[in-house]
Amino acid sequence: MDKKIQLTSILIGALLTSILIYYLYISFIIDPYLETYQKLGRIPATYEFYESNFDEPNKIFYFSSSVFKEGLDTSEIDNVMNKNSDIIWNNYNLGDSMSSPLQRLVQLDHIFESKPKLVVIGLIHQSLSDNVIIPDDQLAAASPFIHVDENTKTAELLGDLTEWANLNEFEYFLYKRKYLFGSLETYIKNFLNFGIVIEHKDHNTNFKESLLYPDHPKQDESSFQKNLEKDKKPGYFEFFVVSNESTRNKQGLELFIEELQKKNIKVVIVKMPINPVLTIFVNKTYRANYNNYLENVGKKFNVTVLNFEDRFNYSLFYDSHHLNKKGKKLFSRELGTSINKELE
Amino acid sequence: MLFNSLQYAIFIIAIVILISLFKKKNLQFVVLLLASYFFYISDSGYLFLLLVYTSLLNFYLGKKIHQTQDIKTRKSLLTIGLIGSLAILAYFKYANFIIESINDVIHSFEIGSSLPILSIVLPVGISFFTFQAMSYTIDIYRNKIKPEKSLLKFTLYISFFPQLVAGPIVRASHFLPQLRNKIILNYNNIRLGLTYVGWGIIKKVVFADNIAPFVNTIFSDPTQFSSILIILGSFAFAIQLYCDFSGYTDIAIGSARIFGFKLPINFNKPYFSINPSDFWRRWHISFSTWINDYVYLPLFFRFNKVFKNIRNSSLKFTVVFIVSIMIAEALLGLWHGAAWNFVLFGVYHGVFIIAYHLTKNVWNKVPKLFQGAVTLYLVTLSFILFRQRDFAFIGYMMKKYIFFDFNFQFSYLINFMLENRVAIFLIATFVVIHTLSFLKKDTIQWIYSLKIRYWFLFVVLVILLLLFLAPSFSTEFIYFQF
Numbered sequence: 001m002d003k004k005i006q007l008t009s010i011l012i013g014a015l016l017t018s019i020l021i022y023y024l025y026i027s028f029i030i031d032p033y034l035e036t037y038q039k040l041g042r043i044p045a046t047y048e049f050y051e052s053n054f055d056e057p058n059k060i061f062y063f064s065s066s067v068f069k070e071g072l073d074t075s076e077i078d079n080v081m082n083k084n085s086d087i088i089w090n091n092y093n094l095g096d097s098m099s100s101p102l103q104r105l106v107q108l109d110h111i112f113e114s115k116p117k118l119v120v121i122g123l124i125h126q127s128l129s130d131n132v133i134i135p136d137d138q139l140a141a142a143s144p145f146i147h148v149d150e151n152t153k154t155a156e157l158l159g160d161l162t163e164w165a166n167l168n169e170f171e172y173f174l175y176k177r178k179y180l181f182g183s184l185e186t187y188i189k190n191f192l193n194f195g196i197v198i199e200h201k202d203h204n205t206n207f208k209e210s211l212l213y214p215d216h217p218k219q220d221e222s223s224f225q226k227n228l229e230k231d232k233k234p235g236y237f238e239f240f241v242v243s244n245e246s247t248r249n250k251q252g253l254e255l256f257i258e259e260l261q262k263k264n265i266k267v268v269i270v271k272m273p274i275n276p277v278l279t280i281f282v283n284k285t286y287r288a289n290y291n292n293y294l295e296n297v298g299k300k301f302n303v304t305v306l307n308f309e310d311r312f313n314y315s316l317f318y319d320s321h322h323l324n325k326k327g328k329k330l331f332s333r334e335l336g337t338s339i340n341k342e343l344e
Numbered sequence: 345m346l347f348n349s350l351q352y353a354i355f356i357i358a359i360v361i362l363i364s365l366f367k368k369k370n371l372q373f374v375v376l377l378l379a380s381y382f383f384y385i386s387d388s389g390y391l392f393l394l395l396v397y398t399s400l401l402n403f404y405l406g407k408k409i410h411q412t413q414d415i416k417t418r419k420s421l422l423t424i425g426l427i428g429s430l431a432i433l434a435y436f437k438y439a440n441f442i443i444e445s446i447n448d449v450i451h452s453f454e455i456g457s458s459l460p461i462l463s464i465v466l467p468v469g470i471s472f473f474t475f476q477a478m479s480y481t482i483d484i485y486r487n488k489i490k491p492e493k494s495l496l497k498f499t500l501y502i503s504f505f506p507q508l509v510a511g512p513i514v515r516a517s518h519f520l521p522q523l524r525n526k527i528i529l530n531y532n533n534i535r536l537g538l539t540y541v542g543w544g545i546i547k548k549v550v551f552a553d554n555i556a557p558f559v560n561t562i563f564s565d566p567t568q569f570s571s572i573l574i575i576l577g578s579f580a581f582a583i584q585l586y587c588d589f590s591g592y593t594d595i596a597i598g599s600a601r602i603f604g605f606k607l608p609i610n611f612n613k614p615y616f617s618i619n620p621s622d623f624w625r626r627w628h629i630s631f632s633t634w635i636n637d638y639v640y641l642p643l644f645f646r647f648n649k650v651f652k653n654i655r656n657s658s659l660k661f662t663v664v665f666i667v668s669i670m671i672a673e674a675l676l677g678l679w680h681g682a683a684w685n686f687v688l689f690g691v692y693h694g695v696f697i698i699a700y701h702l703t704k705n706v707w708n709k710v711p712k713l714f715q716g717a718v719t720l721y722l723v724t725l726s727f728i729l730f731r732q733r734d735f736a737f738i739g740y741m742m743k744k745y746i747f748f749d750f751n752f753q754f755s756y757l758i759n760f761m762l763e764n765r766v767a768i769f770l771i772a773t774f775v776v777i778h779t780l781s782f783l784k785k786d787t788i789q790w791i792y793s794l795k796i797r798y799w800f801l802f803v804v805l806v807i808l809l810l811l812f813l814a815p816s817f818s819t820e821f822i823y824f825q826f
Contacts, residue, residue: 004531007535010800014800017804022808022811177811177812
């Protein structure tokens with residue numbers, strides 16, 4: 001064979017082979033990895049949940065970050081609310097890792113179509129912090145389900161992040177290459193049965209109760225403090241910085257409430273429990289800014305703000321702000337009682 | 345247009361097709377010249393006019409110098425050429441550096457108001473093509489070469505896209521003779537060229553880009569880290585820099601080779617150097633030889649005359665050597681960037697070379713392995729000056745690097761290593777490949793000599809790396825900024 005033809009054939013063959021391998025890798029390694037990925041797997045599951053639950057009546061949605069996802073048992077709330085009630089309430093835990101009010105804005109159309117009676121928004125300092133922005137991964141993972149129109153308030157608040165929310169199917173397919181190393185590592189670990197590989201898939205698709213960490217070893221107060229000091233990176237506590245400025249996250253929260261109220265969906269805000277140990281590390285000014293801001297939002301939108309912030313001692317947490325099994329049960333019961341009162 | 349992008353792959357394929365359509369030599373060169381300008385314009389827009397200006401200035405002055413016999417006139421013409429070339433470099437690269445330095449003095453002594461900072465965009469590769477053009481004019485002045493008659497060939501020599509933005513700095517005597525014949529695309533050149541390109545891409549997108557986050561963590565706030573991680577971070581940067589820059593050079597050499605052009609090698613296993621002079625014979629070779637030929641040697645001969653009153657020839661040599669090397673190395677440092685840390689980088693290497701030459705007799709007696717280890721340790725130390733712009737951090741890092749604090753914090757260290765496991769794995773892999781490449785056979789030659797089915801797998805691997813890792817998640821080449 002002529003050498004030039006041979007070389008051309010090799011290059012074309014190599015190109016086609018590479019594209020095929022790329023496609024197979026995305027389909028068989030990265031896609032399954034994303035389904036079980038703690039930080040992203042819940043996003044497509046959430047949109048699928050909205051689409052499958054259009055007709056169910058009397059729904060209550062609980063939106064927050066992992067503080068809800070890990071720390072709320074909505075089956076427990078169902079029990080509390082439906083015990084002596086004529087109406088059957090269906091409570092759903094839609095908490096998701098790193099979720100913020102700004103991120104929830106892109107879900108509004110789906111939420112409207114799903115028609116919940118009540119939306120409960122759980123907040124902690126990170127939710128409103130100036131230093132927390134939505135990871136582009138989360139918007140990219142939502143992109144198959146959403147489109148953010150330009151010249152809307154949501155697009156304005158998202159800024160440059162809007163492009164990630166508007167990836168088309170092909171762009172998202174290419175985007176997934178970002179998970180090359182993470183997926184490969186998980187695949188190898190699973191294959192070799194090496195280390196603790198937590199199965200997040202069920203957890204990501206469960207909107208009633210958290211299954212991820214069934215129980216946690218008890219820690220005393222001082223070991224809690226030590227672990228916080230040792231394990232957390234220096235920038236960690238910057239996540240808790242809340243100024244008295246108007247930030248994108250704060251504007252996102254207000255827009256979210258405003259849009260829900262326009263559709264006659266009742267809103268309740270919950271100041272989520274945080275570990276008292278953590279309050280030692282978090283600046284008092286930031287706490288004051290956070291409390292003042294929520295008080296003002298409550299007044300501005302005529303929304304009830306339920307305060308659970310300082311109600312639980314350290315023994316009910318497994319880290320700085322996630323409740324353990326016992327704490328989760330207690331919190332869910334108390335929250336259920338409070339929500340019941342709100343609906344009376 | 346980044347070398348490690350799909351656009352560049354399409355660009356090369358388009359040129360190959362166009363070249364193969366034209367049989368006449370000059371038409372092929374026109375295609376290459378236009379492609380080179382397109383390549384430059386895609387990054388720097390109208391600033392390509394600087395490239396045209398530098399080419400025309402040196403082309404016509406080179407001709408004029410050759411035609412003139414009068415020494416004074418020749419010297420004047422050379423001076424015009426050097427000033428004309430260096431002026432644009434000085435303006436675009438160093439104007440704000442000079443203004444900022446003056447402002448620092450003004451602030452320190454509170455002697456007036458600050459000068460305004462100019463809004464200047466640094467044209468990509470300006471240091472490279474300016475030095476290349478200057479060497480042409482100087483070589484004509486020294487009667488080493490004759491001027492090129494064809495403006496087309498000369499502009500192509502200055503603008504040839506593979507080496508345009510980050511070298512190697514090619515001498516006219518090396519490149520222009522290659523333009524005597526028409527371009528013939530042949531199997532061996534294309535295969536060797538693609539092997540170079542493929543290996544360069546692996547160095548860049550696998551090693552350099554994935555070691556970079558680890559390096560950034562250490563260098564962004566080094567005060568968090570103890571000696572062990574400062575040293576590891578500095579070694580990681582040494583590897584990142586080498587893979588980034590030599591990866592770029594490999595892609596440049598390979599791209600040129602596809603069209604049958606041979607560019608000089610720029611790196612020769614620099615981390616196996618056994619002394620600082622040896623290091624500069626192996627690192628950025630085209631630039632260090634440029635500095636040697638056009639800065640150090642002229643200074644050496646000049647200072648030989650200046651210090652003619654020193655009668656002790658050994659002492660005179662030492663003084664002339666020290667002064668010349670320090671100036672040459674400081675300029676070498678400044679070439680890398682308009683900042684004082686780069687000047688210090690050059691000065692550091694000047695001192696290192698002088699110290700080596702003064703202790704050469706003792707140094708050469710110690711085992712080679714020890715020489716290599718100490719050279720590597722001290723070269724890596726110099727890269728702190730190269731990478732770190734904050735002088736407080738430089739001080740901290742150098743102190744921790746030199747005076748080991750024995751603060752291991754094992755549990756923190758292990759956690760940190762686990763968090764950066766990809767980078768650590770790649771660093772270890774690089775060390776193995778680099779060592780094998782030094783001891784056994786050059787990696788590129790080994791890949792090139794593979795049986796065709798294995799070479800096919802190599803091409804598949806490179807394309808996959810491009811699909812997975814380039815370009816939206818990769819960074820620009822470090823040496824683009826110079």
